[in-house]
Amino acid sequence: MTLKSRRRGAALEDAILEAAWDVLIDNGYPGFTYDAVAARAGTSRPVLSRRWPQRDDLVVAAIAAYRRRHRVxxxxxxxxxxxxxxxxxxxxxxxxxxxxxxxxxxxxxxxxxxxxxxxxxxxxxxxxxxxxxxxxxxxxxxxxxxxxxxxxxxxxxxxxxxxxxxxxxxxxxxxxxxxxxxxxxxxxxxxxx
Missing domain, CATH: 1.10.357 (Tetracycline Repressor; domain 2)
Incomplete structure:
Protein backbone atom coordinates (compact mmCIF):
# COMPACT_ATOMS: atom_id res chain seq x y z
CA MET A 1 0.00 0.00 0.00
CA THR A 2 1.43 3.37 -1.03
CA LEU A 3 0.65 6.50 0.87
CA LYS A 4 0.06 9.70 -1.05
CA SER A 5 2.73 12.20 -0.05
CA ARG A 6 1.63 15.52 1.33
CA ARG A 7 2.52 18.70 -0.46
CA ARG A 8 4.46 21.17 1.58
CA GLY A 9 6.23 24.48 1.18
CA ALA A 10 6.44 25.91 -2.33
CA ALA A 11 4.58 23.00 -3.97
CA LEU A 12 1.60 23.46 -1.65
CA GLU A 13 1.64 27.24 -2.02
CA ASP A 14 1.77 26.97 -5.82
CA ALA A 15 -1.18 24.57 -5.82
CA ILE A 16 -3.18 26.88 -3.54
CA LEU A 17 -2.47 30.00 -5.60
CA GLU A 18 -3.33 28.25 -8.85
CA ALA A 19 -6.57 26.99 -7.29
CA ALA A 20 -7.28 30.48 -5.96
CA TRP A 21 -6.88 31.96 -9.46
CA ASP A 22 -9.23 29.32 -10.88
CA VAL A 23 -11.84 30.04 -8.20
CA LEU A 24 -11.56 33.76 -8.92
CA ILE A 25 -12.07 33.13 -12.64
CA ASP A 26 -14.98 30.71 -12.14
CA ASN A 27 -16.79 32.31 -9.19
CA GLY A 28 -15.70 35.96 -9.12
CA TYR A 29 -14.95 37.74 -5.89
CA PRO A 30 -18.33 36.96 -4.27
CA GLY A 31 -17.67 33.22 -4.64
CA PHE A 32 -14.02 33.50 -3.68
CA THR A 33 -14.03 31.82 -0.28
CA TYR A 34 -11.41 29.97 1.75
CA ASP A 35 -13.59 26.86 1.54
CA ALA A 36 -13.86 27.02 -2.26
CA VAL A 37 -10.10 27.54 -2.67
CA ALA A 38 -9.23 24.83 -0.14
CA ALA A 39 -11.54 22.34 -1.88
CA ARG A 40 -10.05 23.15 -5.31
CA ALA A 41 -6.48 22.90 -3.95
CA GLY A 42 -7.13 19.70 -2.00
CA THR A 43 -6.15 21.19 1.33
CA SER A 44 -7.89 22.66 4.38
CA ARG A 45 -9.16 26.09 5.27
CA PRO A 46 -6.73 26.49 8.22
CA VAL A 47 -3.78 25.95 5.86
CA LEU A 48 -4.98 28.92 3.81
CA SER A 49 -5.83 31.21 6.71
CA ARG A 50 -2.41 30.63 8.32
CA ARG A 51 -0.66 31.86 5.16
CA TRP A 52 -3.20 34.55 4.20
CA PRO A 53 -5.08 35.81 7.28
CA GLN A 54 -7.51 37.86 5.18
CA ARG A 55 -9.36 36.74 2.08
CA ASP A 56 -8.12 39.85 0.26
CA ASP A 57 -4.51 38.82 0.98
CA LEU A 58 -5.17 35.56 -0.85
CA VAL A 59 -6.79 37.41 -3.79
CA VAL A 60 -3.72 39.63 -4.21
CA ALA A 61 -1.36 36.65 -3.82
CA ALA A 62 -3.27 34.70 -6.49
CA ILE A 63 -3.09 37.63 -8.90
CA ALA A 64 0.64 38.11 -8.20
CA ALA A 65 1.28 34.39 -8.79
CA TYR A 66 -0.64 34.50 -12.08
CA ARG A 67 1.41 37.51 -13.14
CA ARG A 68 4.67 35.69 -12.28
CA ARG A 69 3.59 32.56 -14.18
CA HIS A 70 2.68 34.68 -17.21
CA ARG A 71 5.60 37.09 -17.21
CA VAL A 72 6.03 38.84 -20.53
Missing part, protein backbone atom coordinates in the same frame (compact mmCIF):
# COMPACT_ATOMS: atom_id res chain seq x y z
CA UNK A 73 9.65 39.30 -21.55
CA UNK A 74 10.71 42.65 -23.01
CA UNK A 75 11.91 41.98 -26.57
CA UNK A 76 15.35 43.14 -27.73
CA UNK A 77 15.45 42.91 -31.53
CA UNK A 78 17.62 45.97 -32.09
CA UNK A 79 14.68 47.98 -33.46
CA UNK A 80 12.46 50.17 -31.29
CA UNK A 81 9.47 49.66 -33.59
CA UNK A 82 9.83 45.87 -33.67
CA UNK A 83 10.43 45.71 -29.91
CA UNK A 84 7.32 47.81 -29.25
CA UNK A 85 5.14 45.73 -31.57
CA UNK A 86 6.51 42.48 -30.12
CA UNK A 87 5.79 43.65 -26.58
CA UNK A 88 2.28 44.87 -27.43
CA UNK A 89 1.49 41.60 -29.21
CA UNK A 90 2.71 39.53 -26.27
CA UNK A 91 0.79 41.64 -23.75
CA UNK A 92 -2.31 41.58 -25.92
CA UNK A 93 -2.29 37.78 -26.10
CA UNK A 94 -1.30 37.15 -22.51
CA UNK A 95 -3.02 39.81 -20.40
CA UNK A 96 -6.60 39.51 -21.64
CA UNK A 97 -7.55 37.04 -18.90
CA UNK A 98 -6.01 39.22 -16.19
CA UNK A 99 -7.72 42.35 -17.51
CA UNK A 100 -11.05 40.54 -17.67
CA UNK A 101 -10.70 39.29 -14.11
CA UNK A 102 -9.66 42.72 -12.86
CA UNK A 103 -12.41 44.46 -14.77
CA UNK A 104 -15.31 42.15 -14.03
CA UNK A 105 -14.57 39.69 -11.25
CA UNK A 106 -12.86 42.07 -8.81
CA UNK A 107 -15.38 44.89 -8.49
CA UNK A 108 -16.50 43.57 -5.11
CA UNK A 109 -12.89 43.33 -3.98
CA UNK A 110 -12.19 46.95 -4.95
CA UNK A 111 -15.39 48.16 -3.28
CA UNK A 112 -14.81 46.18 -0.07
CA UNK A 113 -11.12 47.00 0.23
CA UNK A 114 -11.61 50.66 -0.75
CA UNK A 115 -8.96 50.30 -3.46
CA UNK A 116 -8.75 50.50 -7.23
CA UNK A 117 -7.08 48.73 -10.13
CA UNK A 118 -4.29 51.28 -9.88
CA UNK A 119 -3.71 50.41 -6.20
CA UNK A 120 -3.64 46.71 -7.06
CA UNK A 121 -1.16 47.31 -9.88
CA UNK A 122 1.07 49.37 -7.57
CA UNK A 123 1.11 46.54 -5.03
CA UNK A 124 2.13 44.03 -7.72
CA UNK A 125 4.89 46.13 -9.29
CA UNK A 126 7.78 47.33 -7.19
CA UNK A 127 8.39 51.10 -7.09
CA UNK A 128 11.85 50.71 -8.65
CA UNK A 129 10.80 48.21 -11.33
CA UNK A 130 11.15 49.93 -14.71
CA UNK A 131 8.13 49.85 -16.97
CA UNK A 132 8.65 47.79 -20.14
CA UNK A 133 8.31 50.74 -22.51
CA UNK A 134 10.80 52.71 -20.42
CA UNK A 135 13.25 49.85 -21.02
CA UNK A 136 12.57 49.93 -24.77
CA UNK A 137 13.12 53.69 -24.98
CA UNK A 138 16.33 53.52 -22.90
CA UNK A 139 17.71 50.82 -25.20
CA UNK A 140 16.78 52.86 -28.29
CA UNK A 141 18.57 55.90 -26.83
CA UNK A 142 21.65 53.78 -26.02
CA UNK A 143 21.70 52.47 -29.64
CA UNK A 144 21.39 56.01 -31.00
CA UNK A 145 17.98 55.25 -32.48
CA UNK A 146 16.39 58.06 -30.44
CA UNK A 147 17.93 61.32 -29.21
CA UNK A 148 18.76 61.48 -25.52
CA UNK A 149 16.20 64.08 -24.46
CA UNK A 150 13.75 64.19 -21.55
CA UNK A 151 10.44 62.44 -22.26
CA UNK A 152 7.38 62.35 -20.05
CA UNK A 153 6.24 59.03 -18.61
CA UNK A 154 2.87 59.70 -20.29
CA UNK A 155 4.50 59.59 -23.73
CA UNK A 156 6.90 56.73 -22.98
CA UNK A 157 4.19 54.45 -21.55
CA UNK A 158 1.46 55.43 -24.02
CA UNK A 159 1.39 52.13 -25.96
CA UNK A 160 0.70 50.13 -22.80
CA UNK A 161 -1.90 52.62 -21.59
CA UNK A 162 -3.74 52.54 -24.93
CA UNK A 163 -3.62 48.74 -25.04
CA UNK A 164 -4.90 48.45 -21.47
CA UNK A 165 -7.70 50.91 -22.24
CA UNK A 166 -8.83 48.95 -25.28
CA UNK A 167 -8.60 45.61 -23.44
CA UNK A 168 -10.72 46.95 -20.59
CA UNK A 169 -13.25 48.58 -22.90
CA UNK A 170 -13.69 45.61 -25.25
CA UNK A 171 -12.79 42.65 -23.01
CA UNK A 172 -11.23 40.97 -26.04
CA UNK A 173 -7.91 40.72 -27.83
CA UNK A 174 -7.12 43.86 -29.85
CA UNK A 175 -6.68 43.46 -33.64
CA UNK A 176 -3.08 43.62 -34.82
CA UNK A 177 -3.71 46.58 -37.12
CA UNK A 178 -4.70 48.62 -34.04
CA UNK A 179 -1.41 47.71 -32.34
CA UNK A 180 0.51 48.79 -35.44
CA UNK A 181 -1.43 52.09 -35.48
CA UNK A 182 -0.62 52.71 -31.81
CA UNK A 183 3.10 52.35 -32.52
CA UNK A 184 3.35 53.90 -36.00
CA UNK A 185 0.74 56.64 -35.87
CA UNK A 186 0.81 57.74 -32.23
CA UNK A 187 3.88 56.63 -30.28
CA UNK A 188 6.85 56.83 -32.63
CA UNK A 189 5.86 60.30 -33.95
CA UNK A 190 5.63 61.58 -30.36
CA UNK A 191 8.99 60.08 -29.40
CA UNK A 192 10.81 61.55 -32.39
CA UNK A 193 9.28 65.03 -32.60
Missing amino acids: DVPDTGSLREDALGLLRALNADRIQMVTVAGVQLMGFFRGAGTSMNDLRASLIGPDEPQPFEVLVARAVARGELPDVPRSAVVVNMPFDLLRHDLIMTMRVIPDEKLVAIVDEAWLPLLTR
Whole structure:
Protein backbone atom coordinates (compact mmCIF):
# COMPACT_ATOMS: atom_id res chain seq x y z
CA MET A 1 0.00 0.00 0.00
CA THR A 2 1.43 3.37 -1.03
CA LEU A 3 0.65 6.50 0.87
CA LYS A 4 0.06 9.70 -1.05
CA SER A 5 2.73 12.20 -0.05
CA ARG A 6 1.63 15.52 1.33
CA ARG A 7 2.52 18.70 -0.46
CA ARG A 8 4.46 21.17 1.58
CA GLY A 9 6.23 24.48 1.18
CA ALA A 10 6.44 25.91 -2.33
CA ALA A 11 4.58 23.00 -3.97
CA LEU A 12 1.60 23.46 -1.65
CA GLU A 13 1.64 27.24 -2.02
CA ASP A 14 1.77 26.97 -5.82
CA ALA A 15 -1.18 24.57 -5.82
CA ILE A 16 -3.18 26.88 -3.54
CA LEU A 17 -2.47 30.00 -5.60
CA GLU A 18 -3.33 28.25 -8.85
CA ALA A 19 -6.57 26.99 -7.29
CA ALA A 20 -7.28 30.48 -5.96
CA TRP A 21 -6.88 31.96 -9.46
CA ASP A 22 -9.23 29.32 -10.88
CA VAL A 23 -11.84 30.04 -8.20
CA LEU A 24 -11.56 33.76 -8.92
CA ILE A 25 -12.07 33.13 -12.64
CA ASP A 26 -14.98 30.71 -12.14
CA ASN A 27 -16.79 32.31 -9.19
CA GLY A 28 -15.70 35.96 -9.12
CA TYR A 29 -14.95 37.74 -5.89
CA PRO A 30 -18.33 36.96 -4.27
CA GLY A 31 -17.67 33.22 -4.64
CA PHE A 32 -14.02 33.50 -3.68
CA THR A 33 -14.03 31.82 -0.28
CA TYR A 34 -11.41 29.97 1.75
CA ASP A 35 -13.59 26.86 1.54
CA ALA A 36 -13.86 27.02 -2.26
CA VAL A 37 -10.10 27.54 -2.67
CA ALA A 38 -9.23 24.83 -0.14
CA ALA A 39 -11.54 22.34 -1.88
CA ARG A 40 -10.05 23.15 -5.31
CA ALA A 41 -6.48 22.90 -3.95
CA GLY A 42 -7.13 19.70 -2.00
CA THR A 43 -6.15 21.19 1.33
CA SER A 44 -7.89 22.66 4.38
CA ARG A 45 -9.16 26.09 5.27
CA PRO A 46 -6.73 26.49 8.22
CA VAL A 47 -3.78 25.95 5.86
CA LEU A 48 -4.98 28.92 3.81
CA SER A 49 -5.83 31.21 6.71
CA ARG A 50 -2.41 30.63 8.32
CA ARG A 51 -0.66 31.86 5.16
CA TRP A 52 -3.20 34.55 4.20
CA PRO A 53 -5.08 35.81 7.28
CA GLN A 54 -7.51 37.86 5.18
CA ARG A 55 -9.36 36.74 2.08
CA ASP A 56 -8.12 39.85 0.26
CA ASP A 57 -4.51 38.82 0.98
CA LEU A 58 -5.17 35.56 -0.85
CA VAL A 59 -6.79 37.41 -3.79
CA VAL A 60 -3.72 39.63 -4.21
CA ALA A 61 -1.36 36.65 -3.82
CA ALA A 62 -3.27 34.70 -6.49
CA ILE A 63 -3.09 37.63 -8.90
CA ALA A 64 0.64 38.11 -8.20
CA ALA A 65 1.28 34.39 -8.79
CA TYR A 66 -0.64 34.50 -12.08
CA ARG A 67 1.41 37.51 -13.14
CA ARG A 68 4.67 35.69 -12.28
CA ARG A 69 3.59 32.56 -14.18
CA HIS A 70 2.68 34.68 -17.21
CA ARG A 71 5.60 37.09 -17.21
CA VAL A 72 6.03 38.84 -20.53
CA ASP A 73 9.65 39.30 -21.55
CA VAL A 74 10.71 42.65 -23.01
CA PRO A 75 11.91 41.98 -26.57
CA ASP A 76 15.35 43.14 -27.73
CA THR A 77 15.45 42.91 -31.53
CA GLY A 78 17.62 45.97 -32.09
CA SER A 79 14.68 47.98 -33.46
CA LEU A 80 12.46 50.17 -31.29
CA ARG A 81 9.47 49.66 -33.59
CA GLU A 82 9.83 45.87 -33.67
CA ASP A 83 10.43 45.71 -29.91
CA ALA A 84 7.32 47.81 -29.25
CA LEU A 85 5.14 45.73 -31.57
CA GLY A 86 6.51 42.48 -30.12
CA LEU A 87 5.79 43.65 -26.58
CA LEU A 88 2.28 44.87 -27.43
CA ARG A 89 1.49 41.60 -29.21
CA ALA A 90 2.71 39.53 -26.27
CA LEU A 91 0.79 41.64 -23.75
CA ASN A 92 -2.31 41.58 -25.92
CA ALA A 93 -2.29 37.78 -26.10
CA ASP A 94 -1.30 37.15 -22.51
CA ARG A 95 -3.02 39.81 -20.40
CA ILE A 96 -6.60 39.51 -21.64
CA GLN A 97 -7.55 37.04 -18.90
CA MET A 98 -6.01 39.22 -16.19
CA VAL A 99 -7.72 42.35 -17.51
CA THR A 100 -11.05 40.54 -17.67
CA VAL A 101 -10.70 39.29 -14.11
CA ALA A 102 -9.66 42.72 -12.86
CA GLY A 103 -12.41 44.46 -14.77
CA VAL A 104 -15.31 42.15 -14.03
CA GLN A 105 -14.57 39.69 -11.25
CA LEU A 106 -12.86 42.07 -8.81
CA MET A 107 -15.38 44.89 -8.49
CA GLY A 108 -16.50 43.57 -5.11
CA PHE A 109 -12.89 43.33 -3.98
CA PHE A 110 -12.19 46.95 -4.95
CA ARG A 111 -15.39 48.16 -3.28
CA GLY A 112 -14.81 46.18 -0.07
CA ALA A 113 -11.12 47.00 0.23
CA GLY A 114 -11.61 50.66 -0.75
CA THR A 115 -8.96 50.30 -3.46
CA SER A 116 -8.75 50.50 -7.23
CA MET A 117 -7.08 48.73 -10.13
CA ASN A 118 -4.29 51.28 -9.88
CA ASP A 119 -3.71 50.41 -6.20
CA LEU A 120 -3.64 46.71 -7.06
CA ARG A 121 -1.16 47.31 -9.88
CA ALA A 122 1.07 49.37 -7.57
CA SER A 123 1.11 46.54 -5.03
CA LEU A 124 2.13 44.03 -7.72
CA ILE A 125 4.89 46.13 -9.29
CA GLY A 126 7.78 47.33 -7.19
CA PRO A 127 8.39 51.10 -7.09
CA ASP A 128 11.85 50.71 -8.65
CA GLU A 129 10.80 48.21 -11.33
CA PRO A 130 11.15 49.93 -14.71
CA GLN A 131 8.13 49.85 -16.97
CA PRO A 132 8.65 47.79 -20.14
CA PHE A 133 8.31 50.74 -22.51
CA GLU A 134 10.80 52.71 -20.42
CA VAL A 135 13.25 49.85 -21.02
CA LEU A 136 12.57 49.93 -24.77
CA VAL A 137 13.12 53.69 -24.98
CA ALA A 138 16.33 53.52 -22.90
CA ARG A 139 17.71 50.82 -25.20
CA ALA A 140 16.78 52.86 -28.29
CA VAL A 141 18.57 55.90 -26.83
CA ALA A 142 21.65 53.78 -26.02
CA ARG A 143 21.70 52.47 -29.64
CA GLY A 144 21.39 56.01 -31.00
CA GLU A 145 17.98 55.25 -32.48
CA LEU A 146 16.39 58.06 -30.44
CA PRO A 147 17.93 61.32 -29.21
CA ASP A 148 18.76 61.48 -25.52
CA VAL A 149 16.20 64.08 -24.46
CA PRO A 150 13.75 64.19 -21.55
CA ARG A 151 10.44 62.44 -22.26
CA SER A 152 7.38 62.35 -20.05
CA ALA A 153 6.24 59.03 -18.61
CA VAL A 154 2.87 59.70 -20.29
CA VAL A 155 4.50 59.59 -23.73
CA VAL A 156 6.90 56.73 -22.98
CA ASN A 157 4.19 54.45 -21.55
CA MET A 158 1.46 55.43 -24.02
CA PRO A 159 1.39 52.13 -25.96
CA PHE A 160 0.70 50.13 -22.80
CA ASP A 161 -1.90 52.62 -21.59
CA LEU A 162 -3.74 52.54 -24.93
CA LEU A 163 -3.62 48.74 -25.04
CA ARG A 164 -4.90 48.45 -21.47
CA HIS A 165 -7.70 50.91 -22.24
CA ASP A 166 -8.83 48.95 -25.28
CA LEU A 167 -8.60 45.61 -23.44
CA ILE A 168 -10.72 46.95 -20.59
CA MET A 169 -13.25 48.58 -22.90
CA THR A 170 -13.69 45.61 -25.25
CA MET A 171 -12.79 42.65 -23.01
CA ARG A 172 -11.23 40.97 -26.04
CA VAL A 173 -7.91 40.72 -27.83
CA ILE A 174 -7.12 43.86 -29.85
CA PRO A 175 -6.68 43.46 -33.64
CA ASP A 176 -3.08 43.62 -34.82
CA GLU A 177 -3.71 46.58 -37.12
CA LYS A 178 -4.70 48.62 -34.04
CA LEU A 179 -1.41 47.71 -32.34
CA VAL A 180 0.51 48.79 -35.44
CA ALA A 181 -1.43 52.09 -35.48
CA ILE A 182 -0.62 52.71 -31.81
CA VAL A 183 3.10 52.35 -32.52
CA ASP A 184 3.35 53.90 -36.00
CA GLU A 185 0.74 56.64 -35.87
CA ALA A 186 0.81 57.74 -32.23
CA TRP A 187 3.88 56.63 -30.28
CA LEU A 188 6.85 56.83 -32.63
CA PRO A 189 5.86 60.30 -33.95
CA LEU A 190 5.63 61.58 -30.36
CA LEU A 191 8.99 60.08 -29.40
CA THR A 192 10.81 61.55 -32.39
CA ARG A 193 9.28 65.03 -32.60
